Amino acid sequence: MDIPIILTGTLAGSALLLPALDIAIGTKTNRTFSAYFTSFVMAISLALVLLSATSVIPLSESAAPRLLQNDFMGLVFAIIVLSVSLMVSLSSIDYMRDEPNTSIYYSLLLFTSLGMILLSFAADLLMVFVAWELMGIPTFILVGYRKKDPNSNEAAVKFFLLGALSTGVLLYGISILFGLTGSTNLATVAAELSTLDASMMPMLAFGVILAIAGLGLKLSIVPFHMWIPDAYEGAPTTVSTLLSAGTKKAGFVAAIRILAVAFPLLKLDLTMALAVIALATMTLGNLAALTQKSMTRLLAYSSIAQAGYMMIGLAVLPSNLGLTGLLYHSFNHALMQGVAFLAAAMISSRFSKASLEPYEGLSRSMPLTSFSLTIALLGLAGMPPLSGFWSKFILFTAAVDGNLTWLAFAGLLNSALSLGYYGLIVKRMYVDEPSSTQKVHEPVGFALLLLAASMVVIITGIYPAPIYDLTQKAVLAFAP
Amino acid sequence: MVDYLISIIIFLPITAGLLTYPISKASKRGARLFALAVALIELCLGLYAYSDILSKGTGAQYNFVEGPVAWIPGFKGIDYYVGIDGLSGPLVLISALLTVLVIVSSKDLISKNQGAYYSLALLFEGFMMGAYTSLNMVLFYVFWDIVLLPMFFLIGIWGGPRRKYAAIKFLLFTFAAGVFILLAFISIYILVPGNTFNIPELVGKIPLTLQPLLALLFFIGFGIKLPAVPFHSWLPDAQVEAPAPISVLLAGLFKTGSYGFIRFSLVLLPNASAEFGWAYIAFGIVTMFYGAIVAMRQKDIKKMIALTSISHMGFVLVGAFSGTVAGISGAIFEMFTHAASIGVMFMLSGYLYELRGTNDIAVIKGLKFTSPRFATLLVLGSMAAMGIPLFSSFLAEYLVILGAIQANLIYAVIVIIPVIIVAYLLWMIRRTIMTQPESTAKHHDIGTIPTLALMIYFIPLIATLVVPWLLLGMTDPLAEALVKMLPAR
Numbered sequence: 028m029d030i031p032i033i034l035t036g037t038l039a040g041s042a043l044l045l046p047a048l049d050i051a052i053g054t055k056t057n058r059t060f061s062a063y064f065t066s067f068v069m070a071i072s073l074a075l076v077l078l079s080a081t082s083v084i085p086l087s088e089s090a091a092p093r094l095l096q097n098d099f100m101g102l103v104f105a106i107i108v109l110s111v112s113l114m115v116s117l118s119s120i121d122y123m124r125d126e127p128n129t130s131i132y133y134s135l136l137l138f139t140s141l142g143m144i145l146l147s148f149a150a151d152l153l154m155v156f157v158a159w160e161l162m163g164i165p166t167f168i169l170v171g172y173r174k175k176d177p178n179s180n181e182a183a184v185k186f187f188l189l190g191a192l193s194t195g196v197l198l199y200g201i202s203i204l205f206g207l208t209g210s211t212n213l214a215t216v217a218a219e220l221s222t223l224d225a226s227m228m229p230m231l232a233f234g235v236i237l238a239i240a241g242l243g244l245k246l247s248i249v250p251f252h253m254w255i256p257d258a259y260e261g262a263p264t265t266v267s268t269l270l271s272a273g274t275k276k277a278g279f280v281a282a283i284r285i286l287a288v289a290f291p292l293l294k295l296d297l298t299m300a301l302a303v304i305a306l307a308t309m310t311l312g313n314l315a316a317l318t319q320k321s322m323t324r325l326l327a328y329s330s331i332a333q334a335g336y337m338m339i340g341l342a343v344l345p346s347n348l349g350l351t352g353l354l355y356h357s358f359n360h361a362l363m364q365g366v367a368f369l370a371a372a373m374i375s376s377r378f379s380k381a382s383l384e385p386y387e388g389l390s391r392s393m394p395l396t397s398f399s400l401t402i403a404l405l406g407l408a409g410m411p412p413l414s415g416f417w418s419k420f421i422l423f424t425a426a427v428d429g430n431l432t433w434l435a436f437a438g439l440l441n442s443a444l445s446l447g448y449y450g451l452i453v454k455r456m457y458v459d460e461p462s463s464t465q466k467v468h469e470p471v472g473f474a475l476l477l478l479a480a481s482m483v484v485i486i487t488g489i490y491p492a493p494i495y496d497l498t499q500k501a502v503l504a505f506a507p
Numbered sequence: 508m509v510d511y512l513i514s515i516i517i518f519l520p521i522t523a524g525l526l527t528y529p530i531s532k533a534s535k536r537g538a539r540l541f542a543l544a545v546a547l548i549e550l551c552l553g554l555y556a557y558s559d560i561l562s563k564g565t566g567a568q569y570n571f572v573e574g575p576v577a578w579i580p581g582f583k584g585i586d587y588y589v590g591i592d593g594l595s596g597p598l599v600l601i602s603a604l605l606t607v608l609v610i611v612s613s614k615d616l617i618s619k620n621q622g623a624y625y626s627l628a629l630l631f632e633g634f635m636m637g638a639y640t641s642l643n644m645v646l647f648y649v650f651w652d653i654v655l656l657p658m659f660f661l662i663g664i665w666g667g668p669r670r671k672y673a674a675i676k677f678l679l680f681t682f683a684a685g686v687f688i689l690l691a692f693i694s695i696y697i698l699v700p701g702n703t704f705n706i707p708e709l710v711g712k713i714p715l716t717l718q719p720l721l722a723l724l725f726f727i728g729f730g731i732k733l734p735a736v737p738f739h740s741w742l743p744d745a746q747v748e749a750p751a752p753i754s755v756l757l758a759g760l761f762k763t764g765s766y767g768f769i770r771f772s773l774v775l776l777p778n779a780s781a782e783f784g785w786a787y788i789a790f791g792i793v794t795m796f797y798g799a800i801v802a803m804r805q806k807d808i809k810k811m812i813a814l815t816s817i818s819h820m821g822f823v824l825v826g827a828f829s830g831t832v833a834g835i836s837g838a839i840f841e842m843f844t845h846a847a848s849i850g851v852m853f854m855l856s857g858y859l860y861e862l863r864g865t866n867d868i869a870v871i872k873g874l875k876f877t878s879p880r881f882a883t884l885l886v887l888g889s890m891a892a893m894g895i896p897l898f899s900s901f902l903a904e905y906l907v908i909l910g911a912i913q914a915n916l917i918y919a920v921i922v923i924i925p926v927i928i929v930a931y932l933l934w935m936i937r938r939t940i941m942t943q944p945e946s947t948a949k950h951h952d953i954g955t956i957p958t959l960a961l962m963i964y965f966i967p968l969i970a971t972l973v974v975p976w977l978l979l980g981m982t983d984p985l986a987e988a989l990v991k992m993l994p995a996r
Contacts, residue, residue: 405656408682410652410653410655410656410682411648411649411652411653412649412653416649416652417579420645420689420693421582423689423690423693424693424696424697427690427693427694427696427697427698428697432690432694435690435693436686436690439686439687439689439690440686442686443679443682443683443685443686446678446679446682447679450659450675450678450679450682451675454663454671454674454675457660457663457664458660458663458664458670458671458674459671491578491579492578492579492580492581495579495581495582496580496581499581
């Protein structure tokens with residue numbers, strides 16, 4: 028089945044139709060119509076992708092093979108971004124209940140998902156660029172969705188300015204690659220580059236670095252990370268979830284596809300540069316997270332640190348093992364970060380404060396949420412046998428295999444460091460006594476969603492083979 | 508069933524632990540009895556495995572082996588692979604025994620949130636069994652890390668006044684230890700030809716050039732867990748703040764440090780172990796002296812026991828790296844007797860707190876008059892901790908000292924350690940037992956069931972002194988095999 032084209036139709040159609048549908052039937056009957064509609068569309072899309080990935084529905088050649096490549100790499104990332112989108116839209120039912128214009132919110136959510144899907148399957152640099160914009164522009168609006176909230180406004184402006192800059196940089200990189208090869212199709216670019224004159228090498232390196240720098244904004248790697256904590260804190264937390272767990276992963280697939288083309292040509296220089304970026308990203312993220320007083324900011328820095336681990340996969344790039352680890356960690360991180368952010372969203376909305384205080388003794392008033400959050404945080408720290416352990420393990424193994432033992436060691440030390448703040452949150456929830464006697468109500472639907480996601484973290488941790496096999500299959504089919 | 512004996516030993520407590528919490532919602536007593544029944548079954552299984560290996564004399568090889576079954580088929584080398592040998596056999600047996608005793612004694616000492624407590628205790632037991640029996644390094648790592656979680660919650664929720672600090676310190680120290688171990692495992696996987704994590708396949712395969720670096724990584728990782736000075740500071744905090752039954756689990760079951768030194772440093776890196784044996788022994792001696800001397804200055808009984816426990820761990824290190832049959836056997840023997848003798852002392856400190864509301868040596872007076880049963884048990888427990896020939900702790904220390912002297916006469920200096928331990932424990936006994944009680948003190952002693960439960964700790968200690976073969980029959984074949992692997996010096 029031609030997944031990219033079908034998903035484009037489904038998602039774009041429902042995104043365009045949703046506001047009209049909402050006016051026609053939604054508002055009169057039920058305020059949450061858009062939410063359920065969006066979740067339904069996401070669930071259907073996810074089911075389709077899962078069926079293709081498990082080969083129940085055979086894959087077919089894409090109808091536009093020079094633009095979209097219907098391969099397993101795309102499918103893995105489609106699973107990731109659609110799971111995140113589904114989690115976000117389901118949790119928004121409760122979280123965005125009192126906001127105005129929800130049909131627009133969900134429509135933008137669908138557009139963002141569409142952008143991420145196209146980016147996952149893109150086989151052409153221009154497609155990458157268009158999908159990038161399709162993914163980016165709705166998120167600028169979503170971040171500033173609370174237009175009366177100054178924090179949300181500031182976050183949106185900051186995000187927009189940096190986003191515009193990064194788009195420009197990305198486009199510049201693409202134009203250099205086009206200038207060198209005369210094509211924007213990735214396969215043609217790769218073929219042309221292999222016969223490239225040696226004197227053009229610095230130009231190629233410059234173009235690839237510009238493209239990665241442009242993508243780096245969404246990848247949240249150092250030194251392009253400054254906007255992250257502010258944007259995540261100002262945006263509605265469900266949108267932060269989408270940014271951290273969803274669009275970042277879409278950025279990674281674009282980076283993989285671009286780097287894989289040019290990488291064999293400029294291996295040595297880039298390995299070191301990417302390894303240093305990986306080290307800086309994880310260390311800075313973890314150190315900054317240790318001192319945060321607000322849960323959203325803490326998770327924002329943790330998300331930066333996790334991007335550092337994923338960068339290991341890019342740094343060892345010709346290695347299939349590293350790429351498998353990167354895909355695997357993308358999947359795990361999306362799930363765990365999604366649970367953590369959504370749990371934080373619910374807790375901060377129940378207590379009306381974003382500080383760490385409400386977490387004291389939380390296990391008594393919100394047992395399901397605390398449990399899910401604990402699983403997610405320990406998974407992020409890399410505690411075995413949760414799924415986060417395996418993907419980190421594979422990344423570190425790939426680093427040792429790629430003669431970057433120092434990077435593996437740094438990554439391991441960083442894992443221990445990260446337990447410093449993840450563990451403190453767990454300690455607050457289970458060991459500390461509640462500081463206030465405020466009674467809170469745990470919304471059952473929301474809590475069950477988190478519980479279901481954290482169960483996936485546990486089960487895929489105990490039995491990691493299916494996901495590992497899927498990611499490995501994606502990498503082997505893609506192998507540069 | 509025998510085919511899956513080890514899997515049952517590992518997963519029975521884990522499954523039961525997950526069930527205990529729901530059962531406690533219906534009946535707290537039911538949950539406790541359920542946990543006790545499971546622990547008893549586990550003890551029978553452990554005894555069966557132990558006696559089978561002992562009677563066949565196959566301590567040198569892996570018994571009841573299951574696997575290797577690929578865990579992640581796409582990733583070569585990560586297997587489910589378990590087995591018991593002369594090193595893990597005694598540890599499995601004593602762990603199963605201590606868990607039964609801990610569950611019995613927890614009735615009097617734990618009142619808060621019992622369902623979760625028994626649930627975590629069983630999970631802890633299951634994970635420990637997994638760590639002791641794993642023959643695959645990744646499987647071992649999974650168990651050795653996951654075991655921190657139940658312990659973190661047990662200390663953090665049921666502990667004493669400084670429990671929050673102690674729990675997080677415990678978690679961070681021991682998780683950090685894993686970092687070094689995991690890096691060593693990954694390096695072995697990548698750099699040793701064959702790409703495997705299975706210990707039996709790696710024996711004798713690790714290149715000489717790689718061994719010193721791996722030995723350093725193992726030393727830091729297992730040294731934190733042991734704990735060896737200077738990585739020891741988490742242990743006194745954790746053991747003092749943990750409730751008494753949990754201190755027993757911590758001292759008795761949580762032996763992954765000493766276990767790791769023998770299973771990984773000694774078995775996988777024989778050349779580095781022979782070359783740098785003196786360094787391990789030096790750290791062991793420092794640890795022994797540090798523990799014993801600092802214990803001497805303690806005013807709190809529980810802290811005194813915790814430091815004695817550190818001192819005993821030094822014996823394990825010295826014995827294991829002496830490179831002699833007596834030393835290695837003695838090290839495993841010491842792990843076994845230490846679990847029982849320090850276990851009973853921690854449990855006694857818990858009952859003492861129940862009786863007197865304090866563990867301060869200066870305040871407690873006249874136990875002889877007010878609590879004769881307790882006083883008797885405390886004297887016996889102290890004798891076990893000192894290594895007096897009524898109990899097999901004597902034999903363990905004797906073997907270690909013998910092995911050390913065979914290796915080098917200088918190491919004879921460790922003979923002083925038991926003397927120091929005897930000195931401060933006698934001082935403690937004189938202050939708390941042999942004095943006149945306060946005039947207001949009433950007769951107040953522990954009940955019959957706790958007394959009987961506490962007596963059980965002494966059974967393995969006496970039995971292995973009277974018939975040392977019960978343990979040495981297990982450890983000697985292993986120790987001989989290990990010594991043969993070590994290069995001649």
